[in-house]
Amino acid sequence: MTSSTRNNALRLATALVLLGCGSVSAQQAPDPSKNLALPSAPVAGATPATPSSQQSAPGPIGRLPPPSPQLRAAYDEAFQLSMQNPSDPPTLAKFAELAIQVGDIEGAISALERLLLIDGNQADVKLELGVLYYRLGSVEAARMYLEAAKTSAQASTDVKERADTFLKAIPKN
Numbered sequence: 001m002t003s004s005t006r007n008n009a010l011r012l013a014t015a016l017v018l019l020g021c022g023s024v025s026a027q028q029a030p031d032p033s034k035n036l037a038l039p040s041a042p043v044a045g046a047t048p049a050t051p052s053s054q055q056s057a058p059g060p061i062g063r064l065p066p067p068s069p070q071l072r073a074a075y076d077e078a079f080q081l082s083m084q085n086p087s088d089p090p091t092l093a094k095f096a097e098l099a100i101q102v103g104d105i106e107g108a109i110s111a112l113e114r115l116l117l118i119d120g121n122q123a124d125v126k127l128e129l130g131v132l133y134y135r136l137g138s139v140e141a142a143r144m145y146l147e148a149a150k151t152s153a154q155a156s157t158d159v160k161e162r163a164d165t166f167l168k169a170i171p172k173n
Helices: 003-014 069-084 089-102 105-118 123-136 139-151 157-169
Strands: none
Touching: 069 089, 089 105, 105 123, 123 139, 123 157, 139 157
16 A cells, blocks of 8 residues: 555544534533544535544434435445445545444444555554444444554554543443
């Protein structure tokens, strides 16, 4: 995988949008200076939101509004492209982003796990997977991915701190 392709995949993967999550209070709001940029050209009909890993505290998935026809069409197209190109990082990352926007969390997880099969050293993707698994209630899978993101040699300080924040929110057994 080229550096440019990997950077594009990471940029898209870290820009995953999770709609309908529990609200984040002002005290819990992430530092705006640390926010990762969302894609510059959002999909028509998509509602801007905070990337899932940018939220300070995990919460359950709320009810999502029905996706707009434009968003649904973009999701369907991205799904078809991901089936045609199952090992293309930008295609997988774009599908994961759109899957979250339409409420297909399991589809997003599948695409992100395929990204890790291509390049397992993506701490940002591990962080996103940990957050998404937590939102589904799969705390053991969430813990595994969050620990991997936190201990990754390639993880930025920000990724390590965010992974630690989410790990602290997972109840101890």
